[in-house]
Amino acid sequence: TQLLEQSPQFLSIQEGENLTVYCNSSSVFSSLQWYRQEPGEGPVLLVTVVTGGEVKKLKRLTFQFGDARKDSSLHITAAQPGDTGLYLCAGAGWYGGSQGNLIFGKGTKLSVKP
């Protein structure tokens, strides 16, 4: 069974600080997706990383996929109160056929205080 460990589980910081969220696994994933979820809403896709070592930037958010495709990180620079939310990483495995279920981490609840 593939497990995706996400840390930290909770993070409370002041506006302007930087932060990093980590997702780690002992298994290799074909891709990894990062989502952000607001209370009472469904997750919204932020990015998909596919290639080992890949780095993608989305404004102040930087996503990195590990060289071995077992881990990923999300770095937020100069966090804003609007960044507050639940961040979820999800890995897609090397499944044959068309299933390819996502394995979700437990999420990081981020609170950015003004």
Add this chain to the structure above:
Amino acid sequence: GAVVSQHPSWVICKSGTSVKIECRSLDFQATTMFWYRQFPKQSLMLMATSNEGSKATYEQGVEKDKFLINHASLTLSTLTVTSAHPEDSSFYICSAREHGTDSSSYSNQPQHFGDGTRLSIL
């Protein structure tokens, strides 16, 4: 971008009632849709994978007779919670995956999520 519509967004009903939740992909075809359950302050737990035109695949511990899934078209999947009880109260979320060009890229296609259904059983 890809949009998934989930309806209803909020249901309150009496114990013993059956509740149907719809999940529609509005601007793309989804041969596979997923149903998740999410408890407060926790991550998403996959309940079942819904395949168009075939039976759903349920995760271990999920009762298929309790949670009926129908995927009758490429844009619609439904989840029916039969004879719902208070312990079934939860946030249910569906997702739909865009169809990839080949099997090797399919699992990398992003899943697009609905806004969820808050189910409360009294």
